[in-house]
Amino acid sequence: MSPRSNNLEHEHRIAVYPGSFDPVTFGHLDIIRRAAKQFDQLIVAVLNNTSKRPLFSVDERKKLLADVTRDLPNVEIDSFRDLLVRYMRSRQAQVIVRGIRSVTDFEYELQMASTNRQLDEGIETVFMMTNPKYSYLSSSIVKEIAKFNGPVQDLVPPAVEAALQGKYKPSLGDFN
Ligand code: PNS
Numbered sequence: 748m749s750p751r752s753n754n755l756e757h758e759h760r761i762a763v764y765p766g767s768f769d770p771v772t773f774g775h776l777d778i779i780r781r782a783a784k785q786f787d788q789l790i791v792a793v794l795n796n797t798s799k800r801p802l803f804s805v806d807e808r809k810k811l812l813a814d815v816t817r818d819l820p821n822v823e824i825d826s827f828r829d830l831l832v833r834y835m836r837s838r839q840a841q842v843i844v845r846g847i848r849s850v851t852d853f854e855y856e857l858q859m860a861s862t863n864r865q866l867d868e869g870i871e872t873v874f875m876m877t878n879p880k881y882s883y884l885s886s887s888i889v890k891e892i893a894k895f896n897g898p899v900q901d902l903v904p905p906a907v908e909a910a911l912q913g914k915y916k917p918s919l920g921d922f923n
Contacts, residue, residue, distance in 0.1 A: 758841070759788065760787045760788070761786065761839060761840040761841060762786040762788070762790070763790045763792050763835055763843055764791045765794060765845075766791075767793070767796070767799070767886065768793050768811075768812055768886070769802055769803055769808060769886050770803050770807075770808060770886055770889065770910065771812050771886075771903070772881070772889055772907070773881055773884065773901075773903060773904070774877050777877065777880075778844065778877065779791060782844045783822050785873075786842065788821050788822075789822045789823070789844070791812055791823070791824050792827050793805055793808050793809055795826045797828075803910070808826075809825075809826060811906055811907050814906045815904045815907070832870055835867070836867070841869070841870060843863060843870060844872075844873055845872060845873075847877065848877040856872075884902055889907075889911070893912070893914070893915050
């Protein structure tokens with residue numbers, strides 16, 4: 748039977764891990780690696796949101812994600828600019844993956860999952876608890892440290908560290 752068959756029993760399980768990924772951190776990568784084991788295919792989908800002012804362009808974010816996931820054959824990197832549920836249908840994906848770091852994430856995530864359920868009952872959101880090692884970690888924290896030329900090697904993969912260095916040239920305030 749074709750993996751794209753409409754027969755749910757035999758369906759190829761496709762999950763989408765959506766986010767801003769500005770830039771990808773070890774926390775995201777931990778979720779990607781674990782989610783990739785649970786589904787036949789995992790699409791990491793970067794939101795192309797014209798109303799936000801990201802540090803990295805969508806193409807730069809996609810390239811970094813592709814670089815740090817190149818050893819994961821069932822992971823694909825893509826971007827979307829539509830409602831997530833519509834994008835999911837266009838990719839024949841059934842499951843949204845989101846990471847939860849702490850109770851502070853919970854309310855926002857519940858609101859998003861409930862909204863997506865209201866928009867499309869056929870799409871399920873699955874939460875994975877972030878590795879406690881990365882429970883404080885966010886792209887914003889990484890950018891904040893990198894802006895002051897602080898050390899980020901424990902927070903992001905080397906390719907991301909290099910890309911951050913390219914964005915924030917060392918200043919006189921360098922404390923390393
Ligand atoms: O990494 P982020 O910024 O927390 O990710 C948020 C994201 C991209 C998952 C969310 O903003 C999203 O899905 N946006 C697409 C628009 C949409 O479908 N909104 C309705 C659900 S709230």
